[in-house]
Amino acid sequence: MSNHIAPHESETGLADLRSDCARMAPHWVVPTKIAATPVAPSLIHGVTVPPASARLIDAMSEYGD
Incomplete structure (x- = not known):
């Protein structure tokens, strides 16, 4: 006899979920x-981005490259 407890799984499958959503x-x-109306950069105040995050974003290619 095992004391292993299976992880809780949803009782509904993906097909049931899709059906519920469609309904x-x-x-x-x-x-x-x-x-959205563009905002001039001069009007944006108080936003700070850590240098590491700015470098990460700068190093990412444009979408679709």
Whole structure:
């Protein structure tokens, strides 16, 4: 006899989850898309980025490269 306890697994599978989402989708409200207005860099104050994070982002390629 083993005292091993299996990890808790969901009782529903992926197919059930997708079915539930598809059934609920017509009830979800989709907000009207609001275009973001660009903000001049001179108006952005109080944002600090650690140098290591800035280097990491700078070293990343543009999306789609």
